[in-house]
Amino acid sequence: MAADTRRRTDTRSEIQRVALTRFTQDGYDKTSLREIAEDLGVTKAALYYHFRTKEDILESLVTDVGASIEELLTWVQSAPSTRERRVEMLRRLATLARGGVGDMMRCVQQNEVALAALPRTVDLVHRYKDDLWRACMPPEATLEDRLRARVAIMTVLVANRGTADLGGTDDERSETALRIASDVMP
Amino acid sequence: MAADTRRRTDTRSEIQRVALTRFTQDGYDKTSLREIAEDLGVTKAALYYHFRTKEDILESLVTDVGASIEELLTWVQSAPSTRERRVEMLRRLATLARGGVGDMMRCVQQNEVALAALPRTVDLVHRYKDDLWRACMPPEATLEDRLRARVAIMTVLVANRGTADLGGTDDERSETALRIASDVMP
DNA sequence: GTCTATACGAGGATAGAC
DNA sequence: GTCTATCCTCGTATAGAC
Numbered sequence: 001m002a003a004d005t006r007r008r009t010d011t012r013s014e015i016q017r018v019a020l021t022r023f024t025q026d027g028y029d030k031t032s033l034r035e036i037a038e039d040l041g042v043t044k045a046a047l048y049y050h051f052r053t054k055e056d057i058l059e060s061l062v063t064d065v066g067a068s069i070e071e072l073l074t075w076v077q078s079a080p081s082t083r084e085r086r087v088e089m090l091r092r093l094a095t096l097a098r099g100g101v102g103d104m105m106r107c108v109q110q111n112e113v114a115l116a117a118l119p120r121t122v123d124l125v126h127r128y129k130d131d132l133w134r135a136c137m138p139p140e141a142t143l144e145d146r147l148r149a150r151v152a153i154m155t156v157l158v159a160n161r162g163t164a165d166l167g168g169t170d171d172e173r174s175e176t177a178l179r180i181a182s183d184v185m186p
Numbered sequence: 187m188a189a190d191t192r193r194r195t196d197t198r199s200e201i202q203r204v205a206l207t208r209f210t211q212d213g214y215d216k217t218s219l220r221e222i223a224e225d226l227g228v229t230k231a232a233l234y235y236h237f238r239t240k241e242d243i244l245e246s247l248v249t250d251v252g253a254s255i256e257e258l259l260t261w262v263q264s265a266p267s268t269r270e271r272r273v274e275m276l277r278r279l280a281t282l283a284r285g286g287v288g289d290m291m292r293c294v295q296q297n298e299v300a301l302a303a304l305p306r307t308v309d310l311v312h313r314y315k316d317d318l319w320r321a322c323m324p325p326e327a328t329l330e331d332r333l334r335a336r337v338a339i340m341t342v343l344v345a346n347r348g349t350a351d352l353g354g355t356d357d358e359r360s361e362t363a364l365r366i367a368s369d370v371m372p
Numbered sequence: 373g374t375c376t377a378t379a380c381g382a383g384g385a386t387a388g389a390c
Numbered sequence: 391g392t393c394t395a396t397c398c399t400c401g402t403a404t405a406g407a408c
Binding site: 218219220230231234239240 | 399402404
């Protein structure tokens with residue numbers, strides 16, 4: 001329990017932790033590397049040992065979210081899309097948003113514009129927002145069906161961010177949003 | 187019709203025009219003043235004659251949108267809120283989004299995060315997104331009613347941006363979104 | 373009244389010493 | 391694995407030409 005050989009330099013994950021908070025709170029562009037470095041008690045250049053660019057820090061967060069979405073996507077595509085399965089997809093998405101990757105999802109949503117400028121992650125973000133409804137909508141679906149699917153997904157996600165002023169607990173808002181989304185989903 | 191005394195130095199509105207395009211396309215933070223200046227064939231410093239800061243350029247765009255929303259808000263508050271009036275509000279909002287201020291609304295939505303950092307405009311943006319539903323929802327409305335109102339407004343606005351991949355013409359998408367939004371609105 | 377020239381501090385980024 | 395020194399571009403600001 002005394003001094004051990006355990007390296008305490010998980011600097012990389014420390015950087016991710018601080019960046020996640022800052023990026024979500026102040027936005028990606030308004031967060032400077034100097035701030036992140038000072039929060040950790042290191043210099044700017046130290047960050048550049050662990051990440052090639054500032055964008056890479058954001059990208060590393062997106063990748064983690066992408067993995068979860070990827071799982072969900074695989075499940076969606078594992079069987080023909082029925083209304084029951086589409087509603088179940090919304091439920092699983094809501095669970096993700098409230099779980100461990102919820103913070104990262106908030107960060108990604110908050111910094112959508114910044115993400116669009118990152119060539120490597122732009123595909124992931126598309127998966128994250130587009131492929132979900134694309135996977136559950138047949139090509140011959142009407143425009144209204146497609147728009148409804150998108151609004152439904154958006155409803156679940158928006159409950160995860162920026163609706164605290166509506167009152168109720170996080171869980172209440174999440175449940176309510178899920179109910180509305182299921183109602184909208186074709 | 188020949189040469190007249192009309193000053194062709196509407197540089198101020200030219201700056202706004204170019205900035206509107208750039209801010210919407212590349213995002214506020216990724217757009218540099220040098221780019222805007224070069225597009226217009228002037229120097230950076232010239233921009234500073236017409237606008238005190240870069241933020242002021244964005245703010246000038248927001249203010250124009252704010253005026254339109256303000257009108258709509260006044261109408262909403264001019265009579266007790268019935269469902270018919272709430273649906274009519276959505277219709278008017280959709281009309282705004284397709285009309286002359288549509289481009290500015292897209293720009294404002296795109297740069298929501300950047301806007302949040304501008305002290306003077308943060309109130310306007312809140313009006314723009316929050317006060318609309320607040321004005322049409324009685325305080326004793328249920329959480330679901332309030333969330334539904336917000337989703338309805340969001341649906342109309344989102345049709346104005348980033349749904350081109352769903353197919354159909356702009357008008358078709360706008361009409362369809364309005365139908366869905368009316369359906370969701372309590 | 374409108375713009376150019378020029379400079380300053382802060383930001384992201386790189387090279388290389390330790 | 392961490393830091394110093396350095397570079398370029400950015401937003402900002404001012405002095406002064408026309």
